[in-house]
Amino acid sequence: MYTYNRILVPMDGSQPGEKALNHAIGIISTVNYPVQLTIMHVSHASIVNEPITEVEDNQSVDLEAELILGPAMSRLKEAKIPFEIFTEFGDPASGIIRAAYDANIDLIIMGTRGMGIMSELLLGSVSHQVVKEVSCPVFLVK
Secondary structure (H helix, E strand, O other), X not given: OOOOOEEEEEOOOOHHHHHHHHHHHHHHHHOOOOOEEEEEXXXXXXXXXXXXXXXXXXXXXXXXXXXXXXXXXXXXXXXXXXXXXXXXXXXXXXXXXXXXXXXXXXXXXXXXXXXXXXXXXXXXXXXXXXXXXXXXXXXXXX
């Protein structure tokens, strides 16, 4: 039997992301051992014509993360599930992959977003990139 002691749930504010959190809560609620849950949000890097200071970037990332992770944090507190939060600015797939390795994650539970076939072929999806690059299992929720 596999045990998952460190679970990562990346969140982007989408419905599949919320469903991924539901699955994580379900898994954690049914095991008889402590699980370290990390919820994270990676704010997309954007191209801007004007220079932005690091302070403004950090404030934007913090505000965006608060809006996206706030409801998840409330649900986890209500369910009495301990958790950590992690936020980052940049490419979502790279951020998730880096967090998985840095925190020695042994299960990622993440949502998929319904991308069109052409977009998927040209750009690839975050979940596809994560599955290709991490060594731990990835549970995809649609």
